[in-house]
Amino acid sequence: MNDERAMQQQPGRTPAPPHLKDGPGPGSPEAAALDATWRDPPGLLGWLAAVNHKAIARRFIVTTFCFFVAGGLLAFVMRLQLARPGARLVGPDLYNQLFTMHGSTMMFLFAVPVMQAVAVYLLPLMLGTRSVAFPRLNAFAYWIFLFGGLMLYAVFALGAAPDVGWFSYVPLAGPDYSPGKRTDFWAQMITFTELSALLEAIVVITTVFKLRAPGMALNRIPLFAWAMLVTAFMVLFAMPAVMLASTTLITDRLVGTHFYNPAEGGDAVLWQHLFWFFGHPEVYLIFLPGLGFLSAIIPTFARRPIFGYTAMVLALIATAFLAFGLWVHHMFAVNLPELGKSFFTAASMLIAIPSAVQIFCWIATLCSGRLDFKTPLLFALGFFFILVLGGLTGIMLASVPLDLQVHDSYFVVAHLHYVLIGGAVFPLFGAFYYWYPKITGRLMSERLGRWNFWLFFVGFNVTFFPMHLLGLRGMPRGVYTYQAGLGWDTLNLVATLGSWIIALSALLFVVNALRSLRRGAPAGPNPWGAGTLEWATESPPPPCNFHAIPVVHGRDPLWEPPRAAADGGPPPFTHVGGLAAHTRELLATTVLDARPDLRVNFPDPTIWPLVSALAVTVLFIGSIFTPWAVVWGSIPIAIALTAWFWPRRAETAVHLRLEQGP
Amino acid sequence: MDALHDVLAPFGPQAGHVHALWMLTLAVCTAVFAAVLAALLVALLRAQRAGAESAPDLSSLGRPEPGRRRSVIAAVAASTLLLLALIAASIFTDRALARLSTDGALRLEVTAHQWWWEVRYVEPQVADSFMTANEIHVPTGRPVIVTLKADDVIHSFWVPSLAGKKDLIPGRTATLNFRADRDGIYRGQCAEFCGSQHALMAFFVLAEPPERYAAWAAAQRRTAGEPAEGQPLRGREIFMRSSCAMCHAIDGTSAQAVRGPNLTHLASRSTLAAGSLANTPEDLRRWIADPQQVKPGTYMPATRLSSEDMDALVGYLQTLR
Numbered sequence: 001m002n003d004e005r006a007m008q009q010q011p012g013r014t015p016a017p018p019h020l021k022d023g024p025g026p027g028s029p030e031a032a033a034l035d036a037t038w039r040d041p042p043g044l045l046g047w048l049a050a051v052n053h054k055a056i057a058r059r060f061i062v063t064t065f066c067f068f069v070a071g072g073l074l075a076f077v078m079r080l081q082l083a084r085p086g087a088r089l090v091g092p093d094l095y096n097q098l099f100t101m102h103g104s105t106m107m108f109l110f111a112v113p114v115m116q117a118v119a120v121y122l123l124p125l126m127l128g129t130r131s132v133a134f135p136r137l138n139a140f141a142y143w144i145f146l147f148g149g150l151m152l153y154a155v156f157a158l159g160a161a162p163d164v165g166w167f168s169y170v171p172l173a174g175p176d177y178s179p180g181k182r183t184d185f186w187a188q189m190i191t192f193t194e195l196s197a198l199l200e201a202i203v204v205i206t207t208v209f210k211l212r213a214p215g216m217a218l219n220r221i222p223l224f225a226w227a228m229l230v231t232a233f234m235v236l237f238a239m240p241a242v243m244l245a246s247t248t249l250i251t252d253r254l255v256g257t258h259f260y261n262p263a264e265g266g267d268a269v270l271w272q273h274l275f276w277f278f279g280h281p282e283v284y285l286i287f288l289p290g291l292g293f294l295s296a297i298i299p300t301f302a303r304r305p306i307f308g309y310t311a312m313v314l315a316l317i318a319t320a321f322l323a324f325g326l327w328v329h330h331m332f333a334v335n336l337p338e339l340g341k342s343f344f345t346a347a348s349m350l351i352a353i354p355s356a357v358q359i360f361c362w363i364a365t366l367c368s369g370r371l372d373f374k375t376p377l378l379f380a381l382g383f384f385f386i387l388v389l390g391g392l393t394g395i396m397l398a399s400v401p402l403d404l405q406v407h408d409s410y411f412v413v414a415h416l417h418y419v420l421i422g423g424a425v426f427p428l429f430g431a432f433y434y435w436y437p438k439i440t441g442r443l444m445s446e447r448l449g450r451w452n453f454w455l456f457f458v459g460f461n462v463t464f465f466p467m468h469l470l471g472l473r474g475m476p477r478g479v480y481t482y483q484a485g486l487g488w489d490t491l492n493l494v495a496t497l498g499s500w501i502i503a504l505s506a507l508l509f510v511v512n513a514l515r516s517l518r519r520g521a522p523a524g525p526n527p528w529g530a531g532t533l534e535w536a537t538e539s540p541p542p543p544c545n546f547h548a549i550p551v552v553h554g555r556d557p558l559w560e561p562p563r564a565a566a567d568g569g570p571p572p573f574t575h576v577g578g579l580a581a582h583t584r585e586l587l588a589t590t591v592l593d594a595r596p597d598l599r600v601n602f603p604d605p606t607i608w609p610l611v612s613a614l615a616v617t618v619l620f621i622g623s624i625f626t627p628w629a630v631v632w633g634s635i636p637i638a639i640a641l642t643a644w645f646w647p648r649r650a651e652t653a654v655h656l657r658l659e660q661g662p
Numbered sequence: 663m664d665a666l667h668d669v670l671a672p673f674g675p676q677a678g679h680v681h682a683l684w685m686l687t688l689a690v691c692t693a694v695f696a697a698v699l700a701a702l703l704v705a706l707l708r709a710q711r712a713g714a715e716s717a718p719d720l721s722s723l724g725r726p727e728p729g730r731r732r733s734v735i736a737a738v739a740a741s742t743l744l745l746l747a748l749i750a751a752s753i754f755t756d757r758a759l760a761r762l763s764t765d766g767a768l769r770l771e772v773t774a775h776q777w778w779w780e781v782r783y784v785e786p787q788v789a790d791s792f793m794t795a796n797e798i799h800v801p802t803g804r805p806v807i808v809t810l811k812a813d814d815v816i817h818s819f820w821v822p823s824l825a826g827k828k829d830l831i832p833g834r835t836a837t838l839n840f841r842a843d844r845d846g847i848y849r850g851q852c853a854e855f856c857g858s859q860h861a862l863m864a865f866f867v868l869a870e871p872p873e874r875y876a877a878w879a880a881a882q883r884r885t886a887g888e889p890a891e892g893q894p895l896r897g898r899e900i901f902m903r904s905s906c907a908m909c910h911a912i913d914g915t916s917a918q919a920v921r922g923p924n925l926t927h928l929a930s931r932s933t934l935a936a937g938s939l940a941n942t943p944e945d946l947r948r949w950i951a952d953p954q955q956v957k958p959g960t961y962m963p964a965t966r967l968s969s970e971d972m973d974a975l976v977g978y979l980q981t982l983r
Contacts (some may be wrong), residue, residue, distance in 0.1 A: 012832070018848075031714060040798075050888065052890050078670060091958050092858040092859060093858060093958070093959065094960050096857075096858060117907070149754050163858075164855070164857075165855050169815075169816055169854070169855070171815050172815040172855070172856060172857055173818070176775075176814075177814060177815050177857065179783055222778055244853075246843060247671055260834050262833025263832075263833070265834070266830055268831055268833060268834075269831060269834070285836045298690065302709070302748075303712050303716055303717075303718045303719055304718055304719040304722060305718070305722055305723060307721065307727065307734075308731075308734060309731060311734075314974065333818055333826075333827050333829045333853075334829050334831065334836075335828070335829070335834060335835075335836035335837075338756060338760065338983070341756075342752075342753055342756065345749060345752055345753070346749050349745045349748060349749050352741065352745060353738065353741060353745065355740055355883065356737070356738055356741045357734070357738055359698065360701075360733075360734040360737045360738060361734060363698075363702055363705050364705075364727075364730040364734055365706070366702070366706060366709055367705035367709055367730070368707040368709070368719075368722070369710075369719070370709060370710040370711060370712035370716065370719060370729070371706065371709045371710070371711055372711070372712055372713055372714055372716075373711075375712075381702070381706075383696070384699070384702050385667070385699065388694075388695055388698050388699070389695060392691035392694060392695055395687070395691060395745070396684075396688075396691065397756075398689050398752075399683065399687065399748065399749075399751075400752060400756055401679065401680045401734055401752060401755040401756055401759060402680060402683060402684060402752070403826075404680070404689060404825075404826025404828070405669045405677070405680050405684075405822065405826045405827070405829055406669065407826075407827060407853070408767075408818060408820075408827070408853040408854055408855075409853065422669075466931055471669075472668065472669045473667065473668050473669070473670075473822075474667035474668060474820075474822040474849065474850055476820070476852065476853040476860075477855070478855035478860055478861075479860060480861045481860035481861050481862075482861065483933065483937075483938075485664075486667070486849075487668075512703060519819065527714065529713075529714040529715060529716070529718070530925060531718060556718070556724070559718045559720060560720065560723070563793060604912070621734035
């Protein structure tokens with residue numbers, strides 16, 4: 001009776017008889033029931049209520065990619081302005097908005113969220129489960145992110161974008177030197193995106209710890225999942241610093257607190273400490289997922305398991321710890337005690353060791369493998385050239401005396417693009433080519449992929465290598481123009497030409513991605529012959545991911561078949577059966593050994609995460625203009641969250657029945 | 663103004679130490695880069711080829727790979743040693759920089775403003791102290807101690823050919839020591855983003871033989887003389903009654919405002935508006951008439967004057983040597 005009511009309340013869902021359990025393969029009534037259970041409801045309302053991790057992640061990936069393109073276009077305009085000395089294409093006001101928007105977009109609206117978005121898609125598939133943990137929270141995090149990003153671009157369109165750099169140093173960003181609301185929009189965008197990132201970190205950590213397929217002990221987790229786990233922990237510790245910083249900046253600006261006002265006992269350098277305590281880990285929480293991509297791509301295309309799995313995991317963890325101990329290398333030009341700076345020099349240089357461990361392990365893997373030169377591997381190889389070069393200039397910047405010369409010059413611009421594009425964007429493009437067939441069911445064109453890679457690789461180096469030289473020749477960063485006769489003209493022109501090549505390459509990528517949606521060759525479940533679990537299911541995966549939860553026997557479950565029974569008979573454990581097919585029931589496993597632990601009931605789709613996100617958006621944007629928004633804005637949030645968490649009678653009944661069952 | 667501004671062309675001990683460290687680090691890093699790429703290339707060439715359909719090679723699961731393990735450990739150990747060496751080199755360079763002798767040093771106080779540099783020469787005798795802007799004359803071979811302050815937002819003082827940079831932070835004081843070992847003009851520029859005209863905030867360090875420096879300093883200590891009858895005198899009147907006197911000082915006159923650069927010896931400088939323009943009568947006229955055209959966002963307001971008045975004003979300013 002209760003069950004029937006549950007089904008009536010969810011229009012559009014094919015009711016499945018409650019006695020069906022999962023287990024059998026595709027095509028069976030059980031599989032159909034599972035798919036119906038895990039599918040998001042149809043229609044516009046259903047689209048808005050979606051909680052399936054793949055649906056949310058697809059939107060998330062597309063959104064971040066749109067921001068990536070937007071941020072790239074801003075950079076393109078900047079390069080046009082800097083192509084020749086004294087150009088008047090854009091004035092200082094617009095230029096300063098452009099570079100602030102470019103940096104903020106790439107850091108906050110692209111690099112961190114895109115990694116989390118890809119993780120939200122892949123982790124349940126890689127770990128052998130049907131959802132991320134907290135699917136509604138996951139949806140909420142996406143909406144919050146979307147609204148924060150849209151707000152920033154809305155004010156840009158209105159000509160009121162922030163213009164004090166993505167680092168927003170006070171006092172320049174304070175009330176005295178940045179009147180108006182520009183900086184407040186920036187600070188509030190931080191609040192939006194960091195909230196989203198923190199929530200996603202919780203989703204990722206819980207998913208990796210509790211929802212792995214039975215048998216996937218901690219020492220068998222795919223390295224990408226390890227990288228995301230470590231990244232998520234870094235987010236938990238890094239993001240609060242910048243949320244604190246941006247919130248105190250807003251209160252300085254809105255209600256006259258004086259956290260950063262030296263005239264009233266505040267401190268301008270405090271901002272830098274808080275910002276870089278987040279800002280340096282930020283670099284690594286962009287970089288570590290990139291390493292995770294490579295650790296997925298390289299073994300597949302070297303046709304062997306990764307060399308040095310344990311060393312790789314420990315290197316990731318070591319990087320995460322060290323990353324919190326070197327923020328001061330962004331502040332060497334500040335008058336800080338010299339001895340203290342030496343400590344940060346040492347920490348900044350030593351963080352190269354864990355990265356070196358991973359690079360050497362990959363080379364060892366490639367060396368002893370049998371190589372399949374496909375586009376994802378090309379992008380992985382591009383990483384070696386670019387990231388290693390960027391890492392070495394990073395070692396230069398770690399040294400106090402060298403940094404004092406090249407700090408805040410174009411040398412740093414070159415360095416950070418080598419590290420971030422080499423360390424994150426090349427692996428990400430590789431990952432895109434690698435998992436595109438899983439997400440869409442079709443392969444991307446290899447021919448266009450190669451063009452895409454080579455143009456990007458060449459264009460990148462043509463654009464950014466000359467910037468090292470510009471920095472050494474004294475060109476500071478953040479300048480909207482420069483005078484003729486300083487010896488910077490030719491190098492700048494070359495850099496601008498390179499940016500055209502990058503733009504062409506990005507265009508090819510978009511063409512390839514869109515064209516392959518319809519015209520790509522059908523991929524099948526495992527086009528690359530890879531070993532991790534996401535390749536065990538169909539491409540694109542069915543709504544429930546797996547019709548039967550697999551049991552894992554090794555690090556590359558598809559390469560290492562289940563062990564035979566003791567008596568030599570067929571393997572006794574290949575799949576888990578017995579989870580309910582008519583409701584969203586999942587198996588939670590223990591953190592260390594992934595032993596089956598609990599059956600957990602997951603929530604159904606609902607519109608309330610979206611409504612809550614809208615309510616939070618109203619509060620966040622309102623509080624840019626008046627502190628009262630915090631008071632009145634919290635009421636709709638309270639209502640929306642109450643509705644979100646209010647237990648539904650019918651749902652509870654279903655869950656209780658399962659609990660009573662055998 | 664043809665001026666040097668190159669990290670790789672040092673003309674003083676501070677920049678020289680950094681340059682030596684740069685050469686060492688560059689050599690080590692280039693060698694490491696080449697070694698890593700060579701290892702990768704060898705790996706790619708040595709490895710066999712196979713397609714996606716080929717069965718993965720799982721032999722590594724069953725038996726350890728001692729050879730590869732040794733290679734990786736050796737490579738990591740070598741990287742660690744090189745890094746430790748670079749850390750040591752960096753710390754020794756730091757010490758060398760701190761050891762610059764400051765005996766008989768010239769003392770300067772530089773205060774950064776949006777978007778120009780106020781320079782005060784601090785002498786033991788207060789009466790010998792004097793102010794200038796955007797141009798720093800120093801005697802070649804004599805150490806200089808610069809006290810760095812900021813009036814509004816954070817700026818950074820950087821003369822690549824002479825020394826590394828140092829931030830100027832409101833509410834804090836920093837110092838920077840350097841010495842120029844060769845006569846010459848060294849260009850510096852603000853290196854911390856400081857608002858809309860961060861790009862046009864240059865300054866110059868002019869290293870001169872001690873006697874020429876002494877002559878220059880003596881001239882700078884003099885207040886502005888009484889202008890000649892006629893155009894210059896009329897120009898001074900215009901200066902005093904227009905908005906100029908609200909922000910600028912000319913020592914020896916009633917103009918004593920400190921909002922903008924001190925103009926007592928304006929005509930002795932070779933550039934205007936922190937290196938934005940050459941100091942010619944035409945450019946000076948352009949700058950006074952419409953500063954926003956030259957430096958959008960600058961705090962200097964436009965001064966609308968008739969052509970004759972402008973001639974008189976520029977004529978007067980030209981006398982401020």
